[in-house]
Amino acid sequence: MAKSLSECIxxxxxxGAVAIVKDALDEGTSAKAILNDGLIAGMAVVGERxxxxxxxxxxxxxxxxxxxxxxxxxxxxxAEAGVEPIAKAVIGTVQGDLHDIGKxxxxxMLKGAGFEVIDIGVDARxxxxxxxxxxxGAQIVGLSALLTTTMPAMEGTIRAIKEACPDVKAIVxxxxxxxxxxxxxxxxxxxxxxxxxxxxxxxxxx
Amino acid sequence: xxxxxxFNNQMHYRPVDRCFNMEFGYWNENFRVWPMFRENEITSxxxxxxxxxxxxxxxxxxVWMWPLFEEKTISETVDKRVMINKEGLxxxxxxxxxxxxxxxxKSSVVTPDDWKKxxxxxxxRDDLKRQIDxxxxxxxxxxxxxxxxxxxxxxxxxxxRNVLTLEGLAYAVYDYPDMVEDMVETxxxxxxxxLDQVLPHLDFDYASGWEDIAAKNGPLVTMxxxxxxxxxxxKRINAKLKAHGIDIWYTDCDGDVRKMLPxxxxxxxxxxxxxxxxxxxxxTHLLDEYGKDLxxxxxxxxxALARGPEEIKKYLKSVERLVExxxxxxxxxxxxxxxxxxDYYLYYLDLKEQMFxxxx
Numbered sequence: 001m002a003k004s005l006s007e008c009i010x011x012x013x014x015x016g017a018v019a020i021v022k023d024a025l026d027e028g029t030s031a032k033a034i035l036n037d038g039l040i041a042g043m044a045v046v047g048e049r050x051x052x053x054x055x056x057x058x059x060x061x062x063x064x065x066x067x068x069x070x071x072x073x074x075x076x077x078x079a080e081a082g083v084e085p086i087a088k089a090v091i092g093t094v095q096g097d098l099h100d101i102g103k104x105x106x107x108x109m110l111k112g113a114g115f116e117v118i119d120i121g122v123d124a125r126x127x128x129x130x131x132x133x134x135x136x137g138a139q140i141v142g143l144s145a146l147l148t149t150t151m152p153a154m155e156g157t158i159r160a161i162k163e164a165c166p167d168v169k170a171i172v173x174x175x176x177x178x179x180x181x182x183x184x185x186x187x188x189x190x191x192x193x194x195x196x197x198x199x200x201x202x203x204x205x206x
Numbered sequence: 207x208x209x210x211x212x213f214n215n216q217m218h219y220r221p222v223d224r225c226f227n228m229e230f231g232y233w234n235e236n237f238r239v240w241p242m243f244r245e246n247e248i249t250s251x252x253x254x255x256x257x258x259x260x261x262x263x264x265x266x267x268x269v270w271m272w273p274l275f276e277e278k279t280i281s282e283t284v285d286k287r288v289m290i291n292k293e294g295l296x297x298x299x300x301x302x303x304x305x306x307x308x309x310x311x312k313s314s315v316v317t318p319d320d321w322k323k324x325x326x327x328x329x330x331r332d333d334l335k336r337q338i339d340x341x342x343x344x345x346x347x348x349x350x351x352x353x354x355x356x357x358x359x360x361x362x363x364x365x366x367r368n369v370l371t372l373e374g375l376a377y378a379v380y381d382y383p384d385m386v387e388d389m390v391e392t393x394x395x396x397x398x399x400x401l402d403q404v405l406p407h408l409d410f411d412y413a414s415g416w417e418d419i420a421a422k423n424g425p426l427v428t429m430x431x432x433x434x435x436x437x438x439x440x441k442r443i444n445a446k447l448k449a450h451g452i453d454i455w456y457t458d459c460d461g462d463v464r465k466m467l468p469x470x471x472x473x474x475x476x477x478x479x480x481x482x483x484x485x486x487x488x489x490t491h492l493l494d495e496y497g498k499d500l501x502x503x504x505x506x507x508x509x510a511l512a513r514g515p516e517e518i519k520k521y522l523k524s525v526e527r528l529v530e531x532x533x534x535x536x537x538x539x540x541x542x543x544x545x546x547x548x549d550y551y552l553y554y555l556d557l558k559e560q561m562f563x564x565x566x
Binding site: 012050053056057058059061062065096097098099100101104122123146147148149150152175176193194 | 306426
């Protein structure tokens with residue numbers, strides 16, 4: 001089951017993934033095993049291949065879609081079984097920037113890794129990030145920017161978040177963002193791409 | 207040397223009197239915030255080119271959807287508008303008009319039935335608007351002109367991505383590959399029709415195209431699809447270009463195009479534009495790797511411009527040998543954003559002109 005399910009995720013076979021999840025649940029396989037050994041394992045392979053430039057954004061998108069559709073079937077059973085996400089993350093594109101694909105990819109990859117993700121959308125002002133972190137108790141907050149002109153909003157946003165929620169860890173990423181910039185503005189981590197962002201988030205949790 | 211001779215010589219590794227002098231333009235905000243533009247009432251890239259005395263360069267042809275969708279506002283908030291844009295996308299845009307890519311919510315084309323309808327209404331080969339007034343073009347751009355003239359070969363997949371959205375394209379290539387292939391074929395056929403009208407009658411110096419089918423992390427379409435569906439269409443177009451002596455073809459594609467580059471070159475696309483440094487690396491890397499098979503236009507890191515004179519000088523020094531070698535025309539690696547101060551930009555232009563011979 002696990003191997004077939006992972007393969008479906010890797011190939012983006014959403015119909016296959018949904019069918020396998022349904023069959024596995026009917027056969028009494030635990031929801032947690034389906035999640036961890038099938039879905040998350042499959043997305044982890046996709047993430048590694050993305051980091052190695054063996055696959056690119058389109059392949060990640062169809063894998064993430066397969067995972068999302070499989071999770072729609074699985075989610076109620078996970079809740080019944082009391083399976084908790086590994087952590088919570090608030091993700092948004094910063095103020096002034098309406099671009100969402102980078103953010104969406106990070107959301108997909110974090111969900112694929114077992115995070116609960118609160119997506120606050122685009123053009124998110126600092127209070128929106130702060131409120132989301134406060135109300136959800138998220139341990140991680142991710143900020144995305146596509147443009148050199150919107151990137152500066154990250155610094156003020158991180159400052160506001162850290163003042164309100166000093167323990168939350170902030171990760172930044174996006175086309176113009178660099179590791180050096182991330183350090184300068186007080187971010188705890190830098191995601192060079194959506195898959196790396198997951199590694200950074202996990203690293204910050206431990 | 208005329209601008210035309212200079213461009214052709216530089217792109218063919220022949221001696222030039224000086225480097226071809228051009229830039230790629232500015233964000234709309236620059237026309238509001240930079241004093242030289244504001245005070246001289248310059249509001250467009252064309253006006254800016256003339257004001258800054260760049261070399262003349264004309265590119266002809268816009269083959270795409272016709273008629274466009276009617277723009278329509280669907281809803282509004284305090285600072286945003288949700289609208290149907292000219293390509294039929296449901297998009298969220300800022301009301302204050304500040305420069306940002308729109309937030310695309312939904313496409314008008316998701317299924318083959320959607321495409322069939324849009325194709326019949328907006329991509330008809332026999333639409334009279336697609337007829338070119340060749341005689342008028344010949345009069346406006348005579349054979350003894352002094353500037354380079356380009357012919358646009360449009361887009362095979364970038365504009366398809368515009369219509370479908372990025373996520374829509376990814377899903378459609380998986381769910382409806384025949385539909386996406388038909389969209390690419392439609393783009394190709396319309397370009398072929400256009401080229402058949404104009405190539406026999408005007409002597410173009412180069413061909414151009416637009417894709418924007420890559421991001422910082424690489425291609426935005428699967429490589430399998432790109433190789434099997436898009437590349438054959440490029441080759442068809444290239445055959446027409448070559449038959450009319452056009453051997454320079456650039457494509458405007460932002461992002462990291464390195465994975466696609468071998469297939470561009472195989473297809474006849476032999477010049478990259480505007481070559482975003484933050485995505486594709488310094489232009490020396492690819493120009494050294496591919497030698498004279500590859501040209502680059504652009505490749506001056508906009509982030510270096512923003513950092514000021516020392517960084518600007520350092521960066522221009524780093525491309526000096528590329529300019530001397532030929533096959534490389536330096537300019538800012540996209541529309542210059544407003545976070546580059548005007549003073550720094552003018553310093554950059556002055557230094558570029560001084561270093562590469564444009565200053566007399």
